[in-house]
Amino acid sequence: MYERNVTLTLVTNASALANNLAVQFVPLTMKALTVAVIHEGYINVIPVHNVDMRSRYIPCVESGSRPRHVSTTVTEVLWCKLGKQQVFVVASSLGVQIFNHDGRVCKFSHPCSDVPDAGGNFARGLAVIGKDKLCVGNSIGYIRxxxxVDKSDGIELTxxxxCHEKAITDLTGFENGNLLVTADESGAVCLWKLKEELQLVVDFPTFGYPCSSMKLWRDYILCAYGSGHIRIFNIVTLSLVSEIAGHARWVTAIDIAPETGLFLSVSEDSFAKVWKISEDNGK
Incomplete structure (x- = not known):
């Protein structure tokens, strides 16, 4: 069913973070162009097939600065289309930074801090909803x-x-819709609807472990946990419909093929597993 395609060599090793892999796709074809992996305060950007492109090792620093030592901690990166622009978004202890698609020019930055910085503030959790809205979480449970703005190619905080009492761990949403799902370090998972402002639809039960990774697929929210469990919630009935003891250790990421309902989970137990969602009962 699966064949090994190509081995990609990182400039350095990858940090032990959840959701530590981002893919840049070629528009329209949806073929992978480059991948990005975080190492502490740096981002490995590696071409997938293009031999004319070189790997890059990008430091995460304040725009216009050139420090000798990079003390930033990067938590998540995302390639996405935001309005009419293809952008590269970086969440870190600096807040959120939005670059052009190749990560060379910083177009916008925001600290995402709501308390005096004592060294523990960070942004984490990135999702695009409604094609032109970027949602960003932070270390004390705020969502921004x-x-x-298409006319000016600018970015505005709206x-x-x-939204949460604990640090945000992940966000997910529909790019063509107005639903946003948020999760935190306590394991709380919340479904929101964005109209003029975020409105809470439901607060799902917690299970005692952080929710580390999430994906939305049709009427379902796929949630991975530090306990190794994978749980599926239905956004129509607002209920838990499936629970899997999928891994022996922390699940570090999940992803789904939207056309097929096949989804992948990877874990600290060293296993990568492929699952199938049945549309009959969501299991």
């Missing part, structure tokens, strides 16, 4: 929503809302 940034709007892409909302900042306290």
């Amino acid at each position: 929503i940034f709007y892409a 909302e900042s809302k306290k």
